[in-house]
Amino acid sequence: MSANTPTVSKTAEPLPPPTERYSVVRWLHKNLFSTWYNALLTVVMLALAALLVRGVLEWALTQARWEVISANLRLFMVGQYPVTALWRIWACVALLAFLIGMSWGIWGRMQRGGAVAFGALPFILAIITSDEPSRVALVITGIAGIVGYALSWRWGAVVQRVSIIGWILYFPILFVLVSGLDAADSVLPPVPTNLWGGLLLTLLLTVVGIVFSFPLGVLLALGRQSKLPVINWLCVIYIELIRGVPFISVLFMAQLMLPLFLPGITIDRVVRAMAGVIIFSAAYLAENVRGGLQSIPRGQHEAARALGLSPWQTTLLIVLPQALRAVIPILVGQFIALFKDTSLVVIVGLLDLMGIARTVLAQPDFLGLQAEVYTFVAFVYGVFCYLMSAFSQRLEAHLHIGR
């Protein structure tokens, strides 16, 4: 088409969208200084923020005694877990890095910047750390992640299958490695759960809570929709009963009642805490999933039934996938809350990250260092919550193509 086309052209060529010209000055003006009171607000907030940051930095860099963290780092991470068995934890971490690497390569190719940052993390930590075995383990972890990522670029289809199987097998493997085997062999001697602690215990409680309460919650939600009165009532009673009491009392009940229900069998304290977490979380999950189930229009059921799908097929293939997609943000929010709530197991005498923080503060060498210890603990919790929510946003974006 020539340059001087008439304004009304018959063959309208598609034009690229106008590019938004981005300038710092314009952004500042639009967002921060658009009116006089906006400008005033901006200045005041900046001044306050500067004061706050200065105060915190001054404290963190000159006054804080961070040696309380470095001296107890292993305690914070794994509790009393024996040093001779630490390699098993590292093996879990390296395997996790490998799986994340593969999955990232398959499903997250767009986020290359994030992949680089994530891949570099173990090596940066390896440089910082002063402990030789940890350094070796961190380097191995980093390499495992990179290898997984590289494999997925080369053999995508195979790796996709391997990584799915890997994720499913990961949890049993994790458990065998962490808790060991009871057999007489000496490769994986059992580590009693009273030695588990710190971040390790917090994460285990969370992972077990999520992995088991999720299917249980979905079943309860489906049961609550059931037309069979007995199933319906049982589910309603369970859900309302658990939602009617605080988490702490569920934890206590699990500690005290489970042994009464199952006499003769001694159930480990950590396992009882896990049961409490699962029981509690499932009831809330069920309600959230039910919300998703109800949001699916009737026409979806009808179309599926008209095609000859059975009620079960309709639920599993049509209704549940859509319902779960609709509630991903809520579910992840609940998982984040679950992660933080596990800190309540201190009440029943377990030493998770929060429990360790308390014992560290009781050490005579480090009395009165609450600020340092709790800042560190908050930082660790914050990092993991951020990762969970970032993952959920990626997942949502990935699943909403074509909506």
Add this chain to the structure above:
Amino acid sequence: MSANIPSTTDPIIICRDVHKWYGNYHALRGITMEVRRGEVVVVFGPSGSGKSTFIRTINRLEEHQRGQIIVDGIELTHDVRNIERIRMETGMVFQQFNLFPHLTVIDNITLAPIWVRRWTKAQAEEIAMQLLKRVGIPEQARKYPGQLSGGQQQRVAIARALAMQPKIMLFDEPTSALDPEMIKEVLDVMVELAESGMTMIVVTHEMGFARAVADTMYFFDQGRIVESGTPDQMFSDPREARTKLFLSQILSH
């Protein structure tokens, strides 16, 4: 008219004195209808006259409470196996398309053949692609329903129903939710289907379609069949005053 197709006299659908209540509301008040193999039936009538209710009783999306419905020799009773067999033989197309938004076009079409008919994925996909060609949108196979226009979505819905290789196709106002320029592309597919000899019951107010391919037209009002006949009879010389009035209303605009 699908006169070139030999339609045998033995009926594939028999409805005898079918009644249906919603609570106290008497929605179907004695519907009697026979549909021959290869026959194209058009059902029309005012809003709330029970057209959707009737067509939905045929594949048991609604349960009738009195009377008899027999589809291809199988009577609709509470027997779940009978219902399943009848659903496998009847395809349904809805006003709101009701595609599965979380599945691609091709997965929408192959889902039921794979899970209900137990075909292999390759087999099902091959037939799905043939059907997509037939409805004119093979290039959309890997898209999601939300990425298609209304007319394209409805054509996918038709392909999805046809993939089960039904003997009967039910259409409940398939073009009512469409913009005018998309109505034709869907009607073209339906005309082609009618001419291929498919037994069809179509609830529609598209009188051009009825005139072109319908064998019999039924006028519904207040849960009853007021009048039935060939399109010629209906358009040139309706017996009942109500039919005349309704036709003049929908033909006038």
